[in-house]
Amino acid sequence: MSAPQEELDPKAAHAAAASGSADAPKAPETSADAPLELPGEDLATLLAEAQAKISDYHDQLLRAHAEVENVRRRAQDDVTKARKFGTESFAESLIPVRDSLEAALAQENQTADDWQKGVEATLRQLNTAFERNQMREIAPQPGEVFDPHRHQAISNVPSEHPQGAVAQTLQKGYLIADRVLRPALVMVSSGQS
Template identity: 40%
Template sequence: MTNENPNGSPLDEEIIDPPADEVPSPEVEALIAERDEYRDRFMRALADAENARKRAEKDRRDAEQYGGSRLARDLLPVHDALTRALEAASEDQRAAAALIEGVELTLRELNNVFAKHGIKVITPAPGEKFDPQQHEAMFEAPVPGTVAGSIIQVMDNGFMLHDRLLRPAKVGVSSTPAS
């Protein structure tokens, strides 16, 4: 009879011990002990190999999903610059529609590429609660009419790559309003 591991390869033949009423010689006892030691070492090596396979598979998945983190981080300032360019355009400048339209199309395309690769923009709004997992407080100021710990100004958007933070959103936070 052959025992098999989950991968289907034989572990070893059925182990046959001498009958219980027969006293084995010291040589047989030594061979049984050696056999048991080798079997134990084999089973440990098999478990180590399985653990290494699982670790390698996880590393491969992580590399596939998060391998572009550096490139993504390098593209974030491009997104910021395009966003600021659109925000800075006055109504008079918007009359030069071709330039503004070009910047809008470029930013839209960059957002499409981000979405295709699992990059999400974190866009907090004033009044939202500060979340240290997604936001970085750049300053804190007492602002009447606000709740302590709420966002009062957004300097830069944040970005997530799948479930990992690439860059926190840079925000100003309200402290306890001065009395």
């Protein structure tokens, strides 16, 4: 008969393996147990390179932020200058009109015909200034469809025109670069009475 086998306590077997007894098999070391080694690279060198890259990226970020701020400031300046010089251009085109009016008033002993010719010439100068600055009239003719974006209705009146059409224009309106500067004042037809 063979010798009786001893029963081993599982805790005792684990303790024997941990203590490195000769009877317990050794487990191979895992990579977590071993120190991290990178062949040919020094960790201090890698850290220095990473810090240099971070510093470079931070510098680039600051420069980009400064550039965006400069572009924003330049755009604001451009808008301010455009408003200023847009008004200046329009004012410059009106100066000859004023000169003509002052010259007409300075003339003595003018006939009604001379006054009319002078006023017509001054009106041509004013129309030229309006055209140069993209300013156009809104002058709807009777029978045109009422446009609430370009016309301001004062009242409804019975007329021979269909309901909702312009019956009469009381005052011209004006557009400047397709934007309504002043709507035309109109009376709108309520249809035939």
